[in-house]
Amino acid sequence: MTDPALHEEEYKGRLNLRLWGRIIHYGRRHRKFMIGMVVLASVTAWFDVSFTLVTRHVINEVTTKGAGANLWAWGGLYVALVLAFSGGIFTFIWLGAKISTGIGYDIRKAGFAKLQELSFSFYDRRAVGWLVARMTSDCDRLARLLAWGLLDLTWGILLMISVSIIMLVLDWRLGVIVLTIIPPMAGVSVVLQKRILRTSREVRKANSAITAAFSEAISGVRTTKTLVREQTGLHEFQSLTGRMYHSSVRNAIWSAVFFPAVFTIGSAGIALALWRGGADVLAGRIRIGDLYAFLSFAGFFFIPIQELSRVFVDAQSAQAAAERIIGLLDTEPEIQDSPEVLAAIEAHRTAHPDGVEGLADDGLPGPVETIEFRGVCFGYKEGQAVLDDFNLRVERGQTIALVGPTGGGKTTIISLLCRFYEPTAGEVLFDGVEYRKRSLAWLQANLGVVLQTPYLFGGSVRDNIRYGRLDASDGEIEDAARLAGAHEFILAMADGYGTDIGHGGNRLSTGQKQLVSLARAILADPRVLVMDEATSSVDTVTERLIQSGIEAMLAGRTSFVIAHRLSTIRSADRILLIDAGRIVEDGTHGELIRRGGRYYALYTNQFTERRTDQLLHAAPPGGGGAAT
Secondary structure (H helix, E strand, O other): OOOHHHHOOOOOOOOOHHHHHHHHHHHHHHHHHHHHHHHHHHHHHHHHHHHHHHHHHHHHHHHHHHHHOOOHHHHHHHHHHHHHHHHHHHHHHHHHHHHHHHHHHHHHHHHHHHHHHOOHHHHHOOOHHHHHHHHHHHHHHHHHHHHHHHHHHHHHHHHHHHHHHHHHHHOHHHHHHHHOOHHHHHHHHHHHHHHHHHHHHHHHHHHHHHHHHHHHHHHOHHHHHHOOOHHHHHHHHHHHHHHHHHHHHHHHHHHHHHHHHHHHHHHHHHHHHHHHHHHHHHOOOOOHHHHHHHHHHHHHHHHHHHHHHHHHHHHHHHHHHHHHHHHHHOOOOOOOOOHHHHHHHHHHHHHOOOOOOOEOOOOOEOOOOEEEEEEEEEOOEOOEOOEEEEEEEEEOOOEEEEEOOOOOOHHHHHHHHOOOOOOOEEEEEEOOEEHHHOOHHHHHHHEEEEOOOOOOOOOEHHHHHHOOOOOOOHHHHHHHHHHHOOHHHHHOOOOHHHOEOOHHHOOOOHHHHHHHHHHHHHHHOOOEEEEEOOOOOOOHHHHHHHHHHHHHHHOOOEEEEEOOOHHHHOOOOEEEEEEOOEEEEEEOHHHHHHHOOHHHHHHHHHHHHHHHHHHHOOOOOOOOOOOO
């Protein structure tokens, strides 16, 4: 198992206000709810102050007038405040839910859109679980903090300002005593902030590794069981969870230290105010109701400080999530349209908003007449070349078969053709134009790709075939399935074309998946067809059934076929034997057989093995069982 954490970004530094400014930018679509939250938080802060002020007046009136005090008016005002306060709580909970849900939706939408843009090389370096963690737990954490943190921040700051003013008005000496605790609190925050943020990053990093391990373990559960690797896998997973445990404990300890430190400093301030205020009451310089109000406000002063410190700690933890989310959203696709191509697309759309038949979206001809690899070099890692000065010219309608040993460069040629990757040197030209000067959308629209291990989506067989062309009719879907040789097995299923094939098509065999994938490509009707071992998992009988359909489909199209089963490419216009990134042999099937070279050796060896296998498994005379 690989450790996804090895591919994590490393972030350093303290609370990044510019980063949070970018995150808050996602709340712009919900600004009316956020404005409502700010206004409501302000009103709620005023209610909190009002309760104490009402109580102060009641105490002073009772101590002054005794039994003759009129409390009905104050009681009515108190009840009105309670009802208004309750309504405010209900409203800000509703607003918080709207903001949290909406921002989470927007961030996930932006993240998913970015994932659709990124190049294949990005996914080579990122585990699925790494990406899942970004779009789930990280997004949830940010959305909750932005909604409820906004409430606590507004309420806390306004309450602190209001309470500070009232305390200074009631008795400026006592007010100054209470406010002296702010510098020590700030010092504690500065000291603990760095430790909390560092451990929060460790927690998020470990969480990503665990999610990736979960995904890998579930996807490979069959391999794990067949190789009896359960205990080893458990041990590896325990190592990841152990890292998560220790990081979480350290984060919890530092967070736990923060709150008691704030509480202790605040209590010291209240104790000093109580000591000085008690002496003032005895000396007659302050009324008991005013002292009660002052001490209540002093307590109130530390409540928002504690809440703000909690928001501060949460922000430290959430910043690790924010850094990873923004890191994903800031990732630039390695393969994308150049500014020149984008300008050409925009100019063509402006001049021809309804499009022009025969022209692509970049204003150049749409059909593909020739494809040329000219001096192409490529390596997945620096210093490890897979292709070196590769040259090939293909005319429209030709079928090019690529054969040769594993690792020779066949799939790399296909990947460069499809622009999944780009050459490190040399050019790939379509009709004489380097394909980096053409629209990426145009290229992808002209390609149909059928892979050795095709991916099917959850849903029905019909939906998966229609994925090749969303406006296709049911009749066109069935015609494509017939041409691919999939129609018969589809009809034999419980609900025919409406059968649910499960997540990833796990209710179909590998061969059936390949046939459905082939039907999907046929329905898309591409100008250039790429098949990478597209029939490797079907039996020889089924292979013969669909071979004529494939040949009919290839007619008039440029096609590239990778095949280990050489019987499937005998009718190809050119067969290229690729080894070490170079064309070793080039010709038709007949020409290469007559040469008696490496292709001849591969073909005869494969034919002999296949014939021997047929003889070994043939039924013996008399109808007995299979020979062993």
